[in-house]
Amino acid sequence: MTVAPRTTDRFDTLLEWASELSEGSWSQWRETCRELVVDPTLAMQDLAALGHVEVDWSADRFACPPPTAAFLHRSSGSVLLTGARPRGLLDRLAELESELLDALDFFVHPPTAQLRGPRTVLIEAELDDVDELCAAAGLEYVFDPAGRIAERLPEATLARVAHRESWPPRDDVPRRLFDPRTFRFAPAAGDRDGLWWYEGYRRDEAWIRLRECWWQVPTREFAPYLAHPDAVFLRYAPERRQLIVPQPVPLPPLQARCATLASGRLPRRAPSTRGVTDMVYENVAPQLAERIATSLGTPLRRPA
Amino acid sequence: MGSSAAILSGPSGRGPRRSLTPTLNDVARQPRQTIGSLTYEHWSAALLDVLLPVLPPERTGQVVLLACDDGVVRDAAHALGFDGDDPAAEFGRLVEAKFRIARDGSPDTIRRPTTLFFREREPDAIAPFFGACCAFVLAASRMTTDADAHAVNYYDRLWDVLGRRPSTLPPYDFGYLPHLFERLAEWLAGEVAGARGHLYIPEGGRPHVGYPINQCLFRERDKDHLAAFFADRVGRRRGELDLLRLLQVSSDRHDLTHRARRAIATPELADLARAALTHAFETWDGTRPDPRGGRSWPATLHLSINRGFRLTISAPEAPAGLALGGGRVLSNPAFDRVRLDNDEFAELTTRGLRFGPAPAGIYLPAAGDTLVFEVREDSGLVWVTAPGADHVFVLTSEAGLQRRLAAYTARLPSFGELPRGWNLYERVPTGQLPTDVADIRIKRPPVALVGGLRIGQRRYLTGHAPRIEVGDVDEPLTVSFNGTRVAEVAAGQDLQLELTPGEHAVDAGGLVRWTVHMLDTNPARPKWGQLAYPLTDQGARGGATASCEDACVHGALLSDAYEGEIPLMLRGARAAVLIDAGGHSTTLRAPDLPTWLQHIGLDPDGVRWEAELGPDTVWAITAQQAIAIRPLALARLDEGARAAVETLSQRGEPCVRSLRRRDREAAQAAFDEMATSPPPKAEA
Numbered sequence: 001m002t003v004a005p006r007t008t009d010r011f012d013t014l015l016e017w018a019s020e021l022s023e024g025s026w027s028q029w030r031e032t033c034r035e036l037v038v039d040p041t042l043a044m045q046d047l048a049a050l051g052h053v054e055v056d057w058s059a060d061r062f063a064c065p066p067p068t069a070a071f072l073h074r075s076s077g078s079v080l081l082t083g084a085r086p087r088g089l090l091d092r093l094a095e096l097e098s099e100l101l102d103a104l105d106f107f108v109h110p111p112t113a114q115l116r117g118p119r120t121v122l123i124e125a126e127l128d129d130v131d132e133l134c135a136a137a138g139l140e141y142v143f144d145p146a147g148r149i150a151e152r153l154p155e156a157t158l159a160r161v162a163h164r165e166s167w168p169p170r171d172d173v174p175r176r177l178f179d180p181r182t183f184r185f186a187p188a189a190g191d192r193d194g195l196w197w198y199e200g201y202r203r204d205e206a207w208i209r210l211r212e213c214w215w216q217v218p219t220r221e222f223a224p225y226l227a228h229p230d231a232v233f234l235r236y237a238p239e240r241r242q243l244i245v246p247q248p249v250p251l252p253p254l255q256a257r258c259a260t261l262a263s264g265r266l267p268r269r270a271p272s273t274r275g276v277t278d279m280v281y282e283n284v285a286p287q288l289a290e291r292i293a294t295s296l297g298t299p300l301r302r303p304a
Numbered sequence: 305m306g307s308s309a310a311i312l313s314g315p316s317g318r319g320p321r322r323s324l325t326p327t328l329n330d331v332a333r334q335p336r337q338t339i340g341s342l343t344y345e346h347w348s349a350a351l352l353d354v355l356l357p358v359l360p361p362e363r364t365g366q367v368v369l370l371a372c373d374d375g376v377v378r379d380a381a382h383a384l385g386f387d388g389d390d391p392a393a394e395f396g397r398l399v400e401a402k403f404r405i406a407r408d409g410s411p412d413t414i415r416r417p418t419t420l421f422f423r424e425r426e427p428d429a430i431a432p433f434f435g436a437c438c439a440f441v442l443a444a445s446r447m448t449t450d451a452d453a454h455a456v457n458y459y460d461r462l463w464d465v466l467g468r469r470p471s472t473l474p475p476y477d478f479g480y481l482p483h484l485f486e487r488l489a490e491w492l493a494g495e496v497a498g499a500r501g502h503l504y505i506p507e508g509g510r511p512h513v514g515y516p517i518n519q520c521l522f523r524e525r526d527k528d529h530l531a532a533f534f535a536d537r538v539g540r541r542r543g544e545l546d547l548l549r550l551l552q553v554s555s556d557r558h559d560l561t562h563r564a565r566r567a568i569a570t571p572e573l574a575d576l577a578r579a580a581l582t583h584a585f586e587t588w589d590g591t592r593p594d595p596r597g598g599r600s601w602p603a604t605l606h607l608s609i610n611r612g613f614r615l616t617i618s619a620p621e622a623p624a625g626l627a628l629g630g631g632r633v634l635s636n637p638a639f640d641r642v643r644l645d646n647d648e649f650a651e652l653t654t655r656g657l658r659f660g661p662a663p664a665g666i667y668l669p670a671a672g673d674t675l676v677f678e679v680r681e682d683s684g685l686v687w688v689t690a691p692g693a694d695h696v697f698v699l700t701s702e703a704g705l706q707r708r709l710a711a712y713t714a715r716l717p718s719f720g721e722l723p724r725g726w727n728l729y730e731r732v733p734t735g736q737l738p739t740d741v742a743d744i745r746i747k748r749p750p751v752a753l754v755g756g757l758r759i760g761q762r763r764y765l766t767g768h769a770p771r772i773e774v775g776d777v778d779e780p781l782t783v784s785f786n787g788t789r790v791a792e793v794a795a796g797q798d799l800q801l802e803l804t805p806g807e808h809a810v811d812a813g814g815l816v817r818w819t820v821h822m823l824d825t826n827p828a829r830p831k832w833g834q835l836a837y838p839l840t841d842q843g844a845r846g847g848a849t850a851s852c853e854d855a856c857v858h859g860a861l862l863s864d865a866y867e868g869e870i871p872l873m874l875r876g877a878r879a880a881v882l883i884d885a886g887g888h889s890t891t892l893r894a895p896d897l898p899t900w901l902q903h904i905g906l907d908p909d910g911v912r913w914e915a916e917l918g919p920d921t922v923w924a925i926t927a928q929q930a931i932a933i934r935p936l937a938l939a940r941l942d943e944g945a946r947a948a949v950e951t952l953s954q955r956g957e958p959c960v961r962s963l964r965r966r967d968r969e970a971a972q973a974a975f976d977e978m979a980t981s982p983p984p985k986a987e988a
Contacts (some may be wrong), residue, residue, distance in 0.1 A: 017757045017765060020826040023834045028758070035755045035768075051859035054835035054848035063835035063848070065859030074898040076911035077873035083859045084832050087765075087825050112904040120904055124912075127870040128965045143868070145860035152839045152855060152862075161844040173684045174697070174730065175610050187715040199679045218845045240899070253847060254837060254857065261860055263900055282900035 010036040011118040012085075014043060015052055019084035023063035046117050048253055049260040051082035051145065055253075057218070068140040069123065069130060072264055073147070074241075074283055078109070079130060080264035081121035083140065090121065096136055104129040104136075117266045146261040150288050153254060153295035161222045161252075162208065162215040169207050169214065174199040178224060180231040183248035183276045195227035221252040225296040234296075235303045236289040243281040243289045244303060246274060255292045259284055273304060342384055344398040348435035350380035351395075355438070356492070356500035368501030369576050370488070370519045372438040373445035375583060392442065393467060399439040400466040409470035410477040411436065411484065418487055431491045433484055439465050440481065440516035447523050458513045478512040485515040504572060509563075521567045521580045522560075528593040529559040530584050535592040535602070537750055537776075538585065547585060548578040549815045550750050553777040590621050594658060600667040601626075603659075605652070605687035606641060607677045607697060609714065613721040613728065615649060616641035617657070618683070619666035628659035628666065646723050653701075674700040676737070691734055698729040698737070705738060712736075748775030748796075751812045753820075756801075760828065763821045769801040770820070772812055781813025833858045872933065872963055873912040877926035881948040884920040885936070889944035892916070892924075923975075925952055929959035932971035937978050953979035 014036055021028070026040075033040035044062065047053045051070065055062045068083035081093075093108050100106075106125035113119050125133060134141040142148075154160060168191065169175070176185035178195035185197045191209060198205040206220035208227045217223040224233065235244040243259050245251055245267065251259060259281040260266060267279035293300035354376050356368055374392055381391030388394055400406050403413045417432040443462035459476060463469045470476065489503035506518040522530065533556040538545065551557050551568055560568075568577045591599035601622040608614040618641050619626075619634060626634045634640050642659065644652065651657055656670040668687075677685040678693040685697055698709060706727050714730040722728060753762075756770030764770060772793060774781055780792040783799055786809050793799045793812075801810065803822045810818045835848035836856040842849065843856070856863045874880055880892045892915055897908035915924055917933060924931045925948040941949060952958045958979070962971035 013757070013768070017759070017768075019832075020765060020829060021759050022826070022830040022832055032757060035757065054837055054859060056835050056846065056848045056850065058846045059850070061835065061850075064832050065861055066832040068860050070860040073871075073914060074895075074900075076898075076901065076906060077871075077914070080860075083861070086829075109904070109906065122904065122906075126965070127873065128963065140861055142861050143866040143870070145857075145862065148862055148866070149839075149857055154840065154844065156844060160841040163845070173608075173610070173679065199685075219847065222844065252844070254839075254843065257857075257860075265900075265903065268903075282903065283898060 010038050011043065011047075011114075011116070014038060015047065015085050015118040016087055018047070018053055018062070019064050019067075019086040019089075021064075022084070023061065026060035026062070029062055042116065045250075045253070045256070046266050049256040050117055050264070050266065051257060051261055052085065052118065066140045067138060068142055069134050069137075070145045070261060070264070071127070071130070071141075071143045072122075072262065072283070073144060073285065075122065075263075076124055077127060078122040078124045079141070080261070081123065081139075082261070082264070085118065085121075089137075093121075093123070093137055096133070100133070100136060104133055106130075106133050114266055120264050122264065146258045147285070147288055149254060149261070150258040150291040150295070153258070153291065155294065156222050156226060156252070156296055158208065158210070158215050158226055161219060162217045162226065165214045165216055167214070168209075169196070169198050169205070169216070173205075175207075178227065180224065180228040180233075183246055183274070195223050219252055221250050221256075222296070224249040225298045229297050230299070232299050232301050234289075234293050234298055234300050236284070236286070236293075236300050237303050238286050241282065241284055241286075243284040243292070244270075244272075245279045245281065246272065247277040247279055250279065251292065252296070255295060258288060258292060262288060342386060342394070342398075344402045344435050345430070346384060347380065347395050347398060348430050348432075348438075350384045351376065351438045352430060352434060352500070354379045354383065358499050359501060363501075365498035366501050366575065367504040367572050368492075369504055369521060369573070370437055370441050371445075371521050371576065371580055372441040373520070373522075374442070376438075377442060392465065395435075396439055396442075396465040397467045399436055400468060403436055405436070405439075406463050406466040406468045406470055409472045409474075411440075411480050412477065414484060415480055418484065422487070422491075425495075427495050429495075431488065431495075433488065434491075437484065437488050437516070440513075441519045444513075444517040444520040445523055447517070447520075447525075458510075458517060481512045481515050485519075504576075506566075518563070520563070521573075521577060522564050522584060526560050526564045527584060528599070529556065530581070531588055531592050531599065532556065532559075534585055534588050535590075539749075544816045544818070545750065546578070546815050547581040548574060549813065550777075551581065553779050553781070553813065553815065554750065555776075555778055591664075594665065594667050598664060600658060600660070600665045603657075603666040603668050604683065605644075605668055605671075605675070606683065607685040607687070607699065607728075609685075609697075609716055609728070609730075613716055615644040617644060617659075617666070617668060618642070622666050626660060626664065626666070629661065632659070634666075649723055673702045674698065674705060694734055695731045696734055696737070698732050699726060700729070701726045708738065709736070748773055750775045750777055751781060751815045753810075753812075753818055759823065759826045760821075762818055763823055763826075764803075765826075766805050766822050766824050769803045769822060771798050771800040772810075773798050774812075777813075777815075781815060782811075783813065784811045785809070833861075836863070869917065869933075870963065872915040872917055872924055872931060874915055874924070874926060874931075875910070875912040877928060879926070880915050881925045881944060882915070882917065882921050883923040883925065883938065883941065883945040883948075884918060885922050885938070886920070887938045887940035887945055888942050889948065890918075891944070925949060927951070929961060930971075930975050932960070932962040932967055932974060935962055935967040935970035935974045937974040941978070949975075949978050 014032060017032055029044060030040045033043055044055055048055055053062050053064055064084035066083050067085060067089060069079035070082050071079050097108060106123055106129055109122045109124060111119035111121045130141055175196050175198045177188035178185050178197060193209050196207045196209060198207060206217040206223035208215040208217060208223060233246055233249045250256065262281065263283035265282055267281045270278045270280050272278040289300060355370060355372060359366060377392045377395055405411050414433050414436050421432055443465045444458060446461040447457050485505055489505055492500055492503050509518055537550060537554055548568060557565055557568060567573050591601055594600040601619050603617045603619040606616045606618065620638050622634055622637045624635060624637055628634060628642060632642055648657060652668055653671045653673060656668055658665050658667040660666055675687050676691050677697040678688050678691045680686050700706060709729040709732055712729040712732045714728040752773045753770045754773050757765040757768035759765060772783060774793045774795055774797055777795050780794040782789055783791045783793055791799050803820060805822050805824055808820045810820050835850055836852040836858050837843045837848040838852045839855045839857060878894050881889050882892055883889050894913050897911065899908065901908055901911055921933050922936050922938060924933065930952055960972045960975045962968050
């Protein structure tokens with residue numbers, strides 16, 4: 001049997017493999033995650049939030065965007081290394097530090113590990129030098145992706161993000177009903193209005209029953225927000241610039257990407273007074289938090 | 305398929321002439337052949353090419369068998385364009401019409417044409433007795449018993465093949481058969497010069513009919529066991545497995561007839577046995593033998609729980625219209641479900657369940673007292689013997705297991721419908737299953753190359769080579785790399801490969817041979833950015849896509865370019881004076897240090913902060929430096945701006961820089977101009 005690598009190395013290896021492959025199928029992803037002892041779905045969600053991969057769930061395919069330097073606000077003028085991270089890229093950056101010592105002003109911070117993702121690589125640079133640095137290193141450059149993507153997020157509605165079905169979901173698949181007060185799913189009888197979670201092989205499916213109509217929500221993270229628009233899920237601490245999201249109602253992919261790319265770090269898991277684990281996104285500007293909440297049609301409150 | 309090479313030279317050098325035996329090319333020109341238009345000679349030619357095709361030069365002279373069975377006759381019929389329902393019957397009728405074997409109860413009528421054939425020495429002609437030999441072996445292939453002594457069994461099959469029974473009573477005189485097969489071997493070795501191989505005549509068995517029986521590798525009974533072997537060990541995807549080697553190391557071989565076991569163990573017959581197995585696999589219909597007789601399509605057991613406990617079965621591979629008994633018919637096998645009642649469930653757990661009359665139906669094997677279900681994307685909860693999911697549903701009547709899984713007891717809308725004594729447990733982590741149930745997880749393919757970081761077909765990243773997993777085989781497999789034996793791997797064991805960069809030939813016990821490439825990087829890596837996330841409803845519904853024509857996102861990249869200004873970064877300063885184009889100043893205080901940077905190891909005291917600039921900001925001046933946003937020497941400065949410039953200029957060598965590197969010289973000049981030639985004060 002192979003010896004599983006350390007947790008922090010697994011995600012770097014996964015990213016390196018995905019970058020060398022460039023694009024592949026879900027089954028390839030799952031096979032590699034099994035090899036690396038990593039949960040495939042969570043890994044896919046997390047790497048997508050970090051901007052390392054894109055996923056087409058309907059075609060069961062993933063692809064890596066090009067290696068990218070993304071400017072982050074309130075990061076000491078740093079760019080985050082995101083997108084593909086093929087073999088040798090970090091070595092190449094280290095070489096460039098020596099080669100361009102006199103021409104460009106930049107510094108590659110030592111990569112920082114994180115529990116459920118690849119190491120964070122920040123390059124502090126004179127911003128006027130970033131274009132030239134990117135050209136030398138083969139990187140794309142993007143300014144403030146978190147804020148700019150958030151500005152363009154369409155507001156989620158049932159009509160926009162769900163499919164209305166004239167028949168109820170398959171009855172032979174186990175299901176549970178979501179309780180927005182406890183954030184839990186539990187078996188329930190009958191066909192009540194609300195968010196139903198139908199068990200799936202890869203992951204559960206979200207179905208909203210509303211006034212005797214059934215709506216299937218392909219990107220299921222939208223479902224709790226759409227099914228319970230008045231429930232308070234999101235909280236924001238402006239003094240710490242933290243967006244706090246209960247783990248059972250994670251942000252949809254692009255909203256999660258905005259929140260994640262504010263710092264380049266996956267959300268921290270923290271216990272909550274609400275009885276569930278919270279995901280704490282760092283370095284989220286008030287406007288960004290507000291924009292994310294608005295895109296989901298959900299209220300944003302200060303933490304208790 | 306090669307031609308039968310039937311253009312003959314005339315005897316005694318009288319020049320070429322056309323043989324009475326047609327060539328395959330002749331019959332191929334006639335697209336559809338009806339019953340009556342094909343002769344015995346046509347069939348002989350077609351069977352010769354199907355059974356004993358001309359071998360490539362490097363294999364000339366190899367040992368062959370005349371392994372004629374119904375599948376071979378069907379192939380020959382296909383090559384002939386025969387459009388009748390029963391090609392074997394038509395072929396047998398023609399053999400009988402030519403030699404009257406069944407009528408006489410003897411093959412003696414073949415003796416004369418055989419003698420004439422060898423006397424006249426027509427070198428390229430097809431031996432006239434070849435078709436008859438095929439018929440004799442075809443009969444042997446249909447034998448249902450193993451024992452060679454059951455000659456009656458053979459004769460019955462032969463009369464079936466020939467379409468009539470003798471008018472005389474047994475014993476029959478088949479003493480010519482050994483001679484006939486030896487003449488066949490002589491012809492193949494001499495006249496055809498081994499181009500179609502040398503006939504192997506195994507010894508043993510009955511003195512006369514033993515000769516055709518010995519030519520037959522697998523009988524109908526073997527075919528049943530092979531179907532089970534294919535169903536259990538191979539599945540629909542054969543991959544690169546060597547079926548013969550797999551059979552040699554699988555316990556399934558013990559179920560075969562003595563003759564078949566001997567054939568697969570005889571090295572001289574390896575190619576023949578391999579070809580026969582491949583033919584059997586390729587013509588396998590997906591059924592497996594039913595313990596109650598006949599062959600059945602495997603069924604799938606489904607569990608539904610949302611509106612009460614319900615078990616149903618489906619058989620998507622069964623043919624449409626299959627009658628299941630009790631008035632039930634599978635009219636649409638892909639979707640039809642048959643509900644099980646409690647009696648049928650009890651039967652399933654103890655004996656297995658079969659629906660439909662013999663010889664064809666659908667079946668589920670005996671399930672025992674614990675059934676594990678996992679969710680399949682297309683069919684809901686299905687019973688599995690080797691769960692691959694992390695969480696499963698468990699239906700069990702075993703008291704110990706019920707206690708162990710109590711925490712996972714399913715909360716069903718109604719418990720009354722569960723069979724008495726049975727409980728259902730939901731979302732049980734597979735690791736929580738007791739060993740005897742979890743053991744089913746180790747059910748593996750016989751041998752497989754698994755794991756590693758695969759970036760292409762048998763291509764892996766260096767440092768992450770695959771490993772070999774060995775499943776249920778009877779003997780350890782010898783693994784070799786590049787011809788060097790490295791290990792023996794027994795059933796249930798793994799071997800982690802340690803491979804250097806480059807190409808490696810890996811052999812796993814002769815069962816399969818792989819060429820493995822270890823690569824530092826992917827030389828065939830497609831371009832990055834093949835998927836984009838549309839910033840539209842399409843993206844919200846389906847995520848990224850390969851065909852995005854709207855505004856979209858690739859990871860952190862946006863499709864539309866950033867048009868704004870880059871921010872000004874300041875290090876160490878507590879405040880900055882911003883001066884606009886009119887010379888007006890505002891003081892900007894440094895924000896609180898971003899504490900999140902501590903999480904990534906950055907010292908907050910050393911970090912830079914962003915000065916938010918107005919659209920008209922021209923200069924930013926701190927206690928240490930002046931930064932030109934645009935390198936302009938302002939004609940007017942207000943009091944605050946003037947003070948900031950003068951304070952900085954009084955330092956020995958004031959540090960002047962610019963937001964843009966290209967403006968550095970102009971910035972220095974502009975600052976010097978502002979500092980040395982004080983402009984008039986701007987109006988407050």
